[in-house]
Amino acid sequence: MNWLACPFCGSRELEEFVFRKTLPEAGASEYAAVYERANRIDGSLEHWQHVHGCRAWLQVRRNPSTGEVRDVDLLGGADP
Numbered sequence: 572m573n574w575l576a577c578p579f580c581g582s583r584e585l586e587e588f589v590f591r592k593t594l595p596e597a598g599a600s601e602y603a604a605v606y607e608r609a610n611r612i613d614g615s616l617e618h619w620q621h622v623h624g625c626r627a628w629l630q631v632r633r634n635p636s637t638g639e640v641r642d643v644d645l646l647g648g649a650d651p
């Protein structure tokens with residue numbers, strides 16, 4: 572993964588973005604979300620920020636083992 576597609580700025584080099592956090596699995600209990608985090612090799616939902624661009628917060632769904640980016644949305648789901 573060397574590029575991310577920002578909804579505002581288009582495809583940009585990964586250096587312009589900062590990883591913020593990995594989100595828990597959908598439907599996970601609050602206890603599991605805090606204490607039972609496991610690195611998932613097949614898919615991950617993460618927050619990234621375009622800090623050297625528009626500063627938008629992004630929700631990125633990707634495969635960490637291959638680097639394949641499956642989906643990029645604005646955090647909160649608003650359209651640009």
Ligand SMILES: [Zn+2]
Pocket residue numbers: 577578579580581621624625626627
């Ligand atoms: Zn941007």
